[in-house]
């Protein structure tokens with residue numbers, strides 16, 4: 001098991017059935033596969049980041065910006081989940097990124113098994129970071145551990161600053177909240193302070209960075225965060241189970 005991060009399967013945020021004083025965890029099969037992915041990443045010292053948000057918050061655009069800025073410096077791989085089409089993977093490849101699309105065929109989130117199967121066709125050797133862009137959905141992806149080290153959630157300024165407490169599980173299980181489309185702040189009734197307070201009321205430790213893929217706000221801070229986590233991962237001990 002990797003010693004860099006505890007799995008996100010804390011009892012209070014996962015599906016359970018309690019029967020005759022026995023609690024049954026409903027996502028044990030997913031978590032078993034997620035742990036196997038976590039071990040694989042740990043052995044190869046690849047940082048894995050699960051990128052989540054509502055549909056259209058700017059995940060793929062951020063992936064493109066990250067590839068454009070850091071592709072010469074770090075080795076990036078990106079798995080992209082969508083219900084249909086290979087458009088997002090194509091967009092990432094267009095800017096020189098290494099990407100593979102996972103088409104869920106209508107399923108509204110990624111499960112660990114989908115990532116595990118995708119990894120059979122996606123060589124992670126030599127990668128510094130593997131991003132998994134999840135299906136655009138603030139609800140279902142929150143419940144499924146994919147074996148990631150970190151979960152990063154985007155909340156766009158166009159979505160309203162009241163979302164964290166309405167969709168708490170996602171913010172509870174994320175280490176970083178990126179307030180995206182910050183270039184639109186002058187035109188919208190959106191308060192970064194309000195959304196930060198809303199998120200920290202659920203998860204006091206969540207980090208917050210404002211970003212814009214249009215005017216570049218916060219992209220350097222995001223890249224610095226990423227590089228620091230990669231460094232941490234490289235220097236961590238991988239502990240075989």
Ligand SMILES: Nc1nc2c(ncn2[C@@H]2O[C@H](COP(=O)(O)OP(=O)(O)OP(=O)(O)O)[C@@H](O)[C@H]2O)c(=O)[nH]1
Nearest residue numbers: 054055056057058059060061136181182212213214
């Ligand atoms: N103004 C502004 N628009 C942005 C920004 N980032 C992305 N967009 C636009 O927002 C729309 C959606 O961006 P995507 O990157 O496709 O969003 P996504 O989260 O990957 O979408 P799904 O994969 O469908 O969930 C596109 O029209 C982008 O050009 C930003 O920082 N500012």
Ligand SMILES: [Mg+2]
Nearest residue numbers: 059060088133
């Ligand atoms: Mg996308």
